[in-house]
Amino acid sequence: METSDLKLVEDVYAGIDAKHTAARTTLGRALTLTEKILFSHIADIPKKTLTRGESYLFFRPDRVAMQDATAQMALLQFMVTGRDTVAVPSTVHCDHLILAHTGSKSDLLQALDVNREVYDFLSSSSAKYGIRFWKPGSGIIHQVVLEQYAFPGGMMLGTDSHTPNAGGLGMIAIGVGGADAVEVMAGQAWGLVYPKVVGVHLTGKLSGWAAPKDVILKVAGALTVKGGTGKIIEYFGPGTASISCTGKATITNMGAELGATTSVFPYDARMGAYLRATERTKVADLADKHAAGLQPDPEVLVNPSKFYDEILEIDLSTLEPQWVGPHTPDLLRKVSEMPAAIAKENYPHDVRVALIGSCTNSSYEDISRSAHVAKQALARGMKARVPFMVTPGSDQVLKTIERDGFMKTFADVGATVLANACGPCIGQWQRDDIKKGETNVIVTSYNRNFKKRNDDNPETLAFIGSPELVTALAFSGNLAFNPVTDSLTDPQGTKFMFTEPSGDELPKSGYVFSREGLLSPPATVEERRKVPTGISPTSDRLAELQPFPAWDGKDMPDLLVLMKAKGKCTTDHISQAGPWLKYRGHLANISNNMFLGAINAFTGEPGKGKNVLTGEGNLAYPEVAKQYKSKNQGWIVIGDENYGEGSSREHAAMSPRFLGCRAVLVRSFARIHETNLKAQGILPLTFADPASYDLIGESDRITLSGVSQIKPGSEIVVSVQPYKDGKPDGAAKTFKAKHTFTPEQLEWFKAGSGLNVLRKG
Numbered sequence: 204m205e206t207s208d209l210k211l212v213e214d215v216y217a218g219i220d221a222k223h224t225a226a227r228t229t230l231g232r233a234l235t236l237t238e239k240i241l242f243s244h245i246a247d248i249p250k251k252t253l254t255r256g257e258s259y260l261f262f263r264p265d266r267v268a269m270q271d272a273t274a275q276m277a278l279l280q281f282m283v284t285g286r287d288t289v290a291v292p293s294t295v296h297c298d299h300l301i302l303a304h305t306g307s308k309s310d311l312l313q314a315l316d317v318n319r320e321v322y323d324f325l326s327s328s329s330a331k332y333g334i335r336f337w338k339p340g341s342g343i344i345h346q347v348v349l350e351q352y353a354f355p356g357g358m359m360l361g362t363d364s365h366t367p368n369a370g371g372l373g374m375i376a377i378g379v380g381g382a383d384a385v386e387v388m389a390g391q392a393w394g395l396v397y398p399k400v401v402g403v404h405l406t407g408k409l410s411g412w413a414a415p416k417d418v419i420l421k422v423a424g425a426l427t428v429k430g431g432t433g434k435i436i437e438y439f440g441p442g443t444a445s446i447s448c449t450g451k452a453t454i455t456n457m458g459a460e461l462g463a464t465t466s467v468f469p470y471d472a473r474m475g476a477y478l479r480a481t482e483r484t485k486v487a488d489l490a491d492k493h494a495a496g497l498q499p500d501p502e503v504l505v506n507p508s509k510f511y512d513e514i515l516e517i518d519l520s521t522l523e524p525q526w527v528g529p530h531t532p533d534l535l536r537k538v539s540e541m542p543a544a545i546a547k548e549n550y551p552h553d554v555r556v557a558l559i560g561s562c563t564n565s566s567y568e569d570i571s572r573s574a575h576v577a578k579q580a581l582a583r584g585m586k587a588r589v590p591f592m593v594t595p596g597s598d599q600v601l602k603t604i605e606r607d608g609f610m611k612t613f614a615d616v617g618a619t620v621l622a623n624a625c626g627p628c629i630g631q632w633q634r635d636d637i638k639k640g641e642t643n644v645i646v647t648s649y650n651r652n653f654k655k656r657n658d659d660n661p662e663t664l665a666f667i668g669s670p671e672l673v674t675a676l677a678f679s680g681n682l683a684f685n686p687v688t689d690s691l692t693d694p695q696g697t698k699f700m701f702t703e704p705s706g707d708e709l710p711k712s713g714y715v716f717s718r719e720g721l722l723s724p725p726a727t728v729e730e731r732r733k734v735p736t737g738i739s740p741t742s743d744r745l746a747e748l749q750p751f752p753a754w755d756g757k758d759m760p761d762l763l764v765l766m767k768a769k770g771k772c773t774t775d776h777i778s779q780a781g782p783w784l785k786y787r788g789h790l791a792n793i794s795n796n797m798f799l800g801a802i803n804a805f806t807g808e809p810g811k812g813k814n815v816l817t818g819e820g821n822l823a824y825p826e827v828a829k830q831y832k833s834k835n836q837g838w839i840v841i842g843d844e845n846y847g848e849g850s851s852r853e854h855a856a857m858s859p860r861f862l863g864c865r866a867v868l869v870r871s872f873a874r875i876h877e878t879n880l881k882a883q884g885i886l887p888l889t890f891a892d893p894a895s896y897d898l899i900g901e902s903d904r905i906t907l908s909g910v911s912q913i914k915p916g917s918e919i920v921v922s923v924q925p926y927k928d929g930k931p932d933g934a935a936k937t938f939k940a941k942h943t944f945t946p947e948q949l950e951w952f953k954a955g956s957g958l959n960v961l962r963k964g
């Protein structure tokens with residue numbers, strides 16, 4: 204590990220005891236682990252009483268990590284701030300832009316070619332601003348961060364919603380939009396509402412087919428996709444020590460699916476062992492020395508209900524393997540319940556593709572347990588019955604599993620090994636086996652299963668389970684298959700049952716250590732200044748950012764309803780990934796995908812709406828927005844619950860802003876998206892009474908009053924004026940809406956964007 208990274212850890216640990224003592228004095232009580240980490244990174248210890256879920260605090264995170272699809276916008280924004288060096292250690296990881304098609308080597312070569320311009324921009328701007336750059340093929344951001352940079356008791360931000368993966372190594376790691384990352388890289392303190400803390404009490408021990416994945420699937424089923432909003436999930440109790448470090452990372456990674464700010468595990472020997480295995484013995488020694496500061500205070504364990512806002516009990520010994528899906532990560536069923544669910548919902552029995560890997564489940568342990576299942580089938584002369592794809596999480600894992608023979612097992616059963624990258628998990632998957640529109644089932648060990656997510660086909664039903672379970676289904680090809688009770692028939696006609704998966708948590712012969720993909724920036728500012736970072740004016744993939752105009756200080760009269768979304772409207776619905784990833788560095792171009800997946804509440808169709816000024820319907824939303832923009836006509840978006848769930852991509856806020864959106868009024872927001880809207884100068888509002896959602900019609904004009912006097916906690920009055928044939932028709936209805944701007948965030952709104960504030964500062 205590099206000296207500067209070790210120094211960072213030493214500095215954090217040097218101060219923690221004193222900071223924890225100060226925090227105990229402020230709060231007048233013992234501390235949860237969440238509080239310990241937050242308070243050791245707080246910018247100023249507040250003097251006032253703190254209320255969870257309300258007080259707004261400022262922090263100084265230790266690090267920032269960005270992946271290529273979000274780093275482009277983050278670096279374009281950083282350029283605008285005029286700084287020459289990032290204020291905290293930062294990394295860029297090339298993982299999202301590699302299209303999975305024929306296999307790792309050829310896909311990587313293809314990506315290097317197709318994305319050359321973007322990779323060149325990311326590597327040269329990383330070099331210029333002092334950022335470490337991980338080349339394509341080196342691995343998925345969260346896996347590389349876990350292997351190289353995460354440490355117990357640290358705090359980091361990442362421009363990706365699954366940044367909480369590092370919570371498996373005891374870090375408070377939070378997913379944010381690029382604008383938040385830019386604030387920290389520009390040396391500002393970073394604000395967050397003091398989160399509520401959910402305690403998940405783990406007892407017992409996993410056994411049989413139950414895997415760490417089943418812990419988080421269980422939590423997802425219990426808390427649902429919005430149950431974690433504004434909360435940090437802290438795991439505690441004797442069961443925590445029974446799960447490997449990488450297994451813990453699987454659990455914290457997928458806490459993102461519940462909207463949780465992050466999830467974290469207390470420091471234990473399993474984390475120490477992982478640190479030592481990944482060549483960070485000094486960090487492990489330091490963590491051992493400071494172990495008490497990296498775990499909740501003993502009083503918390505004695506009386507958890509006094510310290511946690513909610514408590515969820517999970518007895519690991521009773522967990523069974525489970526699936527979640529389709530279309531949402533909280534639709535939970537035990538594997539044993541699948542036959543009934545298949546009959547009831549008419550899901551096809553046939554599994555068409557089985558995929559393991561992704562940032563959630565690509566550790567050495569995951570791969571070794573999956574290979575153990577595959578090996579049993581191989582020993583009976585079986586090949587995978589359906590296409591089986593394996594995505595290793597990093598070059599280090601890949602090289603290690605190659606050495607240990609797992610890759611050979613996968614190759615022998617006919618699996619395709621994809622590049623160490625996101626691939627099908629983010630829709631970077633050229634699927635040749637079905638036609639679009641065909642209903643089909645896929646099983647994955649990923650974390651997201653929104654419609655169209657993996658292959659752009661709305662009729663693909665994606666079920667998520669542990670990698671070992673997915674591997675078993677690669678051989679059975681049947682969604683109803685339960686490896687605990689069901690048998691398969693081998694090519695000799697003999698029936699057999701898989702024995703329970705087993706594998707090593709860490710490689711017995713050590714990892715094949717690899718930092719091959721890392722490019723460090725030049726050491727001095729003088730050298731870095733010389734690095735050119737030009738963007739071609741004719742590029743269709745990158746464009747310099749123009750500042751958004753400041754707010755005129757007035758209320759917002761007569762806004763048109765561009766889009767009223769029905770049901771789930773995730774960031775994938777607002778700004779699809781897959782084929783659109785190529786425009787992540789070009790705001791005008793990516794805006795052509797705005798709302799293409801959103802379901803129009805008036806027609807039930809996705810992606811299309813009506814220009815109410817001309818009466819023309821069936822137009823793609825970006826088209827309508829451009830027509831309104833050309834007339835200087837402001838517009839609003841109406842949404843349902845948990846609007847903006849999922850990805851951290853700020854394009855889901857920047858595109859609406861670019862095309863003239865003034866406000867987004869919904870039943871509730873997902874955290875990252877609400878902050879992204881604020882950072883880009885849009886007014887995010889929630890209905891005071893969720894039933895008001897039903898009052899808004901397609902042609903209505905919406906006036907927002909109270910915006911001109913907006914202050915923290917103030918109410919906005921929404922008046923809905925029905926229109927017919929271009930004229931007011933009947934009386935307006937009024938109701939109230941709320942916002943959650945803090946004083947600092949209001950400055951962003953007033954200036955037109957958070958970036959405009961940084962430029963001035």
Ligand code: MIC
Nearest residue numbers: 272363364365629850851852
């Ligand atoms: C995801 O899993 O949805 C992504 C793709 O990693 C996103 C980031 C992106 O859209 O670039 C995320 O989780 O934030």
Ligand code: SF4
Nearest residue numbers: 365561562625628629
């Ligand atoms: Fe990549 Fe999928 Fe992980 Fe997102 S969830 S970082 S797309 S592997």
